[in-house]
Amino acid sequence: MDGRTLHVGLVVPAFFYVPYWAAHDLGLYRKQGLNVEFVVFGGIDPLTKALKDGTIDVGIGSPEHVIHDVEAGGDLRMIAGNVNRLTHSLIAQPEIKRLEDLRGKTIGVSALSAGTSSLFTDILERVGLHPGDYHVVEAGVVPPRHDRLLERSIDAAMQTDPHNYLAEDAGFTNLGPVSDWIPYFQFTSVNVNRTWAGENEDALVRFLAASIQGSQWMFKNQQSVVEVAAQRMDVDQRYLERAWKDHVSGFAVPIDLRLEARSIETALEMIRRDRPTSVQVSGDASFAKYVDTRYLREAQQVAGVDEALVT
Structure with a gap:
């Protein structure tokens, strides 16, 4: 093992990054001979750009950008x-009580x-609302969107936990969990440049193996997990x-x-x-076109878990 440094990009300090924070804090990366440094970008687009230009080695972010x-x-x-x-909820201003009210x-x-x-x-097409019936604006990732709701510069947003609960206690309407409408959606994934990955396979496998161990630890240690998250998120425990319950009970992570x-x-x-005009994805394109599970297969063996690459 070479004691090498890996730069890992995150979007914002969000609860779903706990497995990686835990692997860092528990010394699991260090045991794999790695020094993992997290870089928080504050947005999806800059993280993707950094991954493409090699500023970071691994990006935990948007599958759509991949x-x-x-x-x-x-x-x-x-x-x-x-x-x-998804662990998101549809959060709206207090006077908005139904999806139809978003017109x-x-x-x-x-x-x-x-x-x-x-x-x-x-979701809105299910109640007869179509693009043009409402306005969509870029409002940033979850914490900034919460601020935009508070200042009433937007009327609704999807908020993942725990910010959906913060919004409820602030008097906003929770129109329901997004999973009620869309039970399966790849919101974030571990992404790499495949050229870099091929040249750094050993380090990448070790990173994934330690991250798996961090995820296993997350499922078993609620209070310790909360403490890990609290060190990085300005949110009441x-x-x-x-x-934690939302992410673990539904296997969101x-x-x-x-x-x-x-x-x-x-x-x-x-x-x-x-x-369709900006991104052409053919009707017969399979998920396999966008994934490479060879590194995960090796990492699961190193971590001692039963192999399950894509289910």
């Missing part, structure tokens, strides 16, 4: 899962090219306890870093439907 890159002939690939099932309102999303935009389109084919396929279908 899909876009692959369709453009790029080298990005998903190699493991992070959030395979003419302003909806905040992380980025127009990312998942929450597609999810809103899908009672909300973090609820976030995979204990073995597996990807879920149906979750990726949902993301693909939304891209086909919502953005």
Whole structure:
């Protein structure tokens, strides 16, 4: 082992990064001969750019951006899962009580090219609202979106836990968990440049193996997990306890870093439907086009877990 440094990109300090924070704090990366440094970008687009230009080695972020890159002939690939099932809720201003009340309102999303935009389109079409019946604006990732709701510059947004619970206690309307409408969606994944990955296979496998151990630890140690999260998130611990239950009970975060084919396929279908002019995804394109599980297979063996790459 070479004691080498890996730069790992995160979007924001969010609860679903606990497996990686835990692997760091418990010394699991160090035991694998790695010095892992996290870089927080504050947005999906800058993280993806950093991954493409080699500023970071691993990016835990948007599967949709990987899909876009692959369709453009790029080298990005998903190699493991992070959030395979959504823990988001639809949060709206207090006077908004139904989805139908969003007609003419302003909806905040992380980025127009990312998942929450597609999810809103899908859900609102179920109650007869179509693009043009409401306004969509980029409002940043979850913490900034919470601030935008508080200042009433947006009327609704999807908020993952624990910020959905913060919003409820602040008097906002929770229109329901997104999983009620869309049970499977690949929200975040572990992404790499495949050229870099091929040249650094040993270090990448060791990173994934330690991350799997961090995820296993997350599932078994609620109070310690809350303490790990509290060190990086400016959120009361009672909300973090609820976030732990949401992520673990529904296997939103995979204990073995597996990807879920149906979750990726949902993301693909939304891209086909919502953005046909900017990203062409053929109707017969399979999730396999965008993933490379060879490193996860090796890492699961190192970590001593039963192999489950894509389910």
